[in-house]
Amino acid sequence: MYRHIGSASLIVLAAAVMGSQVRAEELVVSAAISLKECFLSLGEQFEHQYPGSKIVFNFAASGALASQIEQGAPADVFAAASYGEINRLDSKHLIQAGSIKPFARNKLVVIVPRSARRLSSFEELSTVEHVTIGNPDTVPAGRYAAHALGRSRIYQNLLSQHRLVLAESVRQALAYVQSGNVDAGIVYLTDVRSSNQVVVCFSVPDALCEPIVYPIAVVQDSKHVKLGLCFIEFIRGATGRSVLKKMGFPPADK
Amino acid sequence: MIDPWFSLKLSLAVACLATAVVALTGTALGYILARCRFRGRDCLDALLTLPLVLPPTVVGFYLISLLGKRGWLGHFLYAWTGWTPLFTWQAAVIAAVVVAIPLMIKTSRAAIESVDRSLESASYVLGKSRLETVFQVTLPLAWKGLLAGVALSFTRALGEFGATLMLAGNIPGKTQTMPLAIYQATQSGDDSLALGLVALLTVTSFLSIIFINRLGARW
The missing domain is CATH 3.40.190.10 (Periplasmic binding protein-like II)
Structure with a gap:
């Protein structure tokens, strides 16, 4: 008897979890791991501002993320710690044309x-x-x-x-x-x-180091281009800038 | 930054050394588990099997906690000798030994258990000591099984990645074994180099198994 109650409640729980996943529009953001704390906080604020959206983060080294995207891993937005990775994807037509924007710098x-x-x-x-x-x-x-x-x-x-x-x-x-x-x-x-x-x-002295600029872009195969562009605008907007600045990333203008 | 031949040589050297250690201690432990009755035998067996079932990263974490500069054992070692095994080729051997030894223990235990006990009894009756019986009766009869254990251990050591990366790090020209070089080539999108390295490692593993099996057929 108890076992039945147990499995019944499990099914209900699973249904609830799946149900909530179906309703939200999920945006997978592959981001350079140095952005982790910053983006986790910004992701929460974005979900708040855009009800019905759900941000799923995938943090790793930018090069590893780029390879994942090349191999067809699901990602809607890619935030890298260098133009190298994002340009590599762009040259293989894996980035939405014209969506590449700089948003932060580092030292x-x-x-x-x-x-x-x-x-x-x-x-x-x-x-x-x-x-x-x-x-x-x-x-x-x-x-x-x-x-x-x-x-x-x-x-x-x-x-x-x-x-x-x-x-x-x-x-x-x-x-x-x-x-x-x-x-x-x-x-x-x-x-x-x-x-x-x-x-x-x-x-590291500026004379030795090239400028460190973080670009962000929407991935070509994304099914949530509009939401992805919203996220990019959010990151580059007032909230994004202030959180990034608070965490030590100066803004990048262009 | 990837030197395929260096990585191959390093991997082979690490695997050979690790296999030598594993073959000796693994057989001894396999014998103890097969033929000795003592309290906690099941626990010892389970403990020695753990590296086989735990993710290599967990094994790597334990090894760093044990052997790192601030590890339980490592800080004594560092204080006395000024040497730490971390980021050395020896660390790669240690990692390979730990992940490969359960395979040797499992196969040698099974092989030794399958040796007919009456033959060992006959040896005792004929006045042979226990050690003489082990080397002249038990192990020769379990030889095929032991060799299978060696083959498994060697190939497992050759392919070890997770714990090695954590303990020996990725230092080009020093601790970059084949699996690490393959991982790096894949991650950086250098598919043709990755393919070459993968083929090289596959052929090496294949030839090693053939070689070890031939060794078994000769006896």
Whole structure:
């Protein structure tokens, strides 16, 4: 008897869950993992402002997200940490024409574990045992970092001495340093905000780093183009700007 | 940033070393589980099977908690020797051993259990010690099963990805094994390189199994 009540209530619960999913218009947003906290908060506010919409986030390294979209993964909106990924998709006609818009900027910083010796210059990175950056092939933060290291001529050294630990996302690089298992890392300034286990030594000088701009666009195969464009306008609008700014992302204008 | 031949050599070296460790300890543990009666045997069996059923990321997490610079064991190791296994090729071996050993234990236990006990009894009656019986009667009779365990362990070690990525990291030219190189090539959209690496690893695994099976047929 109890078993019947149990399974009956399960069915009712499942029906309720499925029912609510059917009613809402679901927008899948693939976003660079550095945007996680910011977008989670903005997603909630967007759902509030557009009743009947439901935002589902997929956070990962921009390169991994781009590969997923190339392979046909469901995504309506793509927010990347670099134009590289979004242009790659655009050249394969996987982005809605003309929907690419910049919406935020960021900065790179050099971090060390809280208990470790502070570094004072880029050159000092060659004095520690291991340095972590995102994998330049898939992680924009890693590509920016590799570029900056290359300009100060220490990238090849780190690479050939096998001291560069490549992370699958910028947050993994942060985690490596947080745990104390890697001696130094290069991540976004915004990543460090929530962590009290790492110390920012200095920001990567502008002269070494190309400008970091986040673009957002609607994916070609999206079935919710209109809602996707609304989301992009929301991110670039007053609410989006203020939340992004609060979390340390300066706005990008164009 | 991907060097296929380096990755292949590293993967083979890691798998060989791990298999050597796994073959010795796995057979010993398999024998203990098959032939010894003691309290907590079922628990030990379940515990040793866990790495087979848990996601490799969970295994990796445990290993980092154990061996990391601030890990339970790792911080002593680091304090005494200034060395940490993290981000070294040794870490890849450790990860491969942990994920492969349940396969060896399972197959060797089954192989040893299937050895006729009366033959072991006869050996004792003829005055052989327990150790002599193990090496002259039990293990030779269980040989085929043990070899199957070695083949499984070797190929599992060769393909290990999750725990390796967490413990050994992805350092090109140092800890980038074949599975890591394949993952990186796929993630960066370099499909032709990924295809080449996949083919290379498939052929290597295929040849390894053939080689180990041949070894078994000869005895």
